[in-house]
Amino acid sequence: MGQTRGRIFFFLPALVLLAVFVVYPVANTVWLSFQTPDGEFAFFRNYADVLSEPEIVDLRGFKRGFPYGALIHNIIWIVIHLPLTVMLGLILAVILRDVKGGVLIKSIVFLGMVTPMVVGGIILRFLFDGSVGILPSFLALFGVKQRTLTAHPDTALFALIAGSLWLWTPFSMVLYSAGLETIPDYVYEAAVIDGASPLRIFFLITVPLLRPVTGVVVTMTFLWVLKIFDIVFVATMGGPGGASNVLALQMYMYAFREFNPNAAAVVATFLMIVALVVSIPTFRALRGDN
């Protein structure tokens, strides 16, 4: 009896810390998102207000170009980033297995994964700089006007998306590489004996067998893009004129620059709900493993 009661102390330290510094703040943020600044209950008015702010959704953007608002920018980010991360990671994992020096190439690609995102932001700013950056100089060879890509509304967001691909693809590559190891050699040997071409093997054996990995990659990439903050903060600060603003940065602006905690709570709660929804399938799958 006393033995079993002592077991509560296995759980207590971690759970108390979580309750005070994570669960309570989460509940409080949800609560704030439904309140007016004076503390009255506002139902969904904050949500309606925030959604109609131009920094979140700017419909004029569809006539004039960037900025479209942080929410739309996040959507553009996902739409471009997600398929490219999945494809690049998969292709890299598959071809680097067969290429001489593949281990070295993997280490080079992997550097992005261990680079602090703040440093990643600086590197991007440098890469895209109009006078000292290599990319605008390189593009100038093909007649593209040489300018700082992160400082112009029509290119800033795309420059950041390219940068985030560069930093995040290693994750997808490593997961796919690990997934490939779990496919036994005899599967391939049988296919080769049957005369299957490399492309057929890739699409009919490798891709389907890696489906669980793809699920994890898609979820984690989705979460990563939702939370993207550091590289935007450092490289463009959401600019110019909000053209590369994203939700996580806008939340920070609302909370700590404009001192509007209720609007900040709305954005944060929205991010949390999307994060939870996209994670459900993965967690189901992970639990199924046990």
Add this chain to the structure above:
Amino acid sequence: MRMAGRSVSATFVLHAVAWLIALIWLVPFLGVFMASISPLSEVSRGWWKFDSFTPTFKNYIGAWNHPAAPISRGMLNSLKIAIPATIFPVLMASIAAYGFARFSFRGSNFLFIVVVALMTLPQQMIAVPLFRIMNQLGAVDSYAGLTVVHSAWGIPWILYFMRNYFSALPIEVEEAAKVDGASDWRIFLQIVMPMALPAVASSSVLQFMWVWSDFFLALILIYSPTKLLATQRVPLLRGVYHVDWGILAAGSIIVMAVPIIVFALMQRYYIRGMVGWVSK
């Protein structure tokens, strides 16, 4: 073996594509590295022009002793956070993970799922109330405060990771010890933890790197110029009238060197920690 089916030209294309990708991935890093060891005049002309190249170590000294945001101090400050903010959560989460793996009680499954769901949260979700709590506790702008927050934030995924590891350990050894009259804590500390050292290493490496690289929590909780962490100082190296790319690049490299060294030394554990999501 797998190459058998491919023609010579296909093999060539494969290698060309692979090395082209490697080049694309390398160039941004190469750029900062070159900028960090070149005088500003040469960086301005383009770091990829090698006709005049006079390597210098000056930028590193400039970043290390920078008048406004010395990186040396930032490195020390970041270590003061990252070391305890790795030890505490790994310890607490491991203990709780063992509880979840071996002692079930009414609602323990539900509780575990809640903890796991916390892993997906964006940090923005806790920012405002956290700042208020810390303010009331007088822990804003203090390392103790930030360490506690990092510890709490790290617990869910470490707990999840460790629980999976504990669940996969053979239970017979523990049962034998129990028959011999060993207490739960004794079994945990003397039998289970020694077996779990690889998993402890994996979670420690990942947690250390995440705390070291964190920017958002530091940004909202630490603001005194002398207390700023390494990641907060890098953007401050930019300079006032013109961007001093050499110093900025050198500072960036100093700050990213720590996770790269940790990765180089602990690669096996790092990868295992990351891949633990897919294959157990």
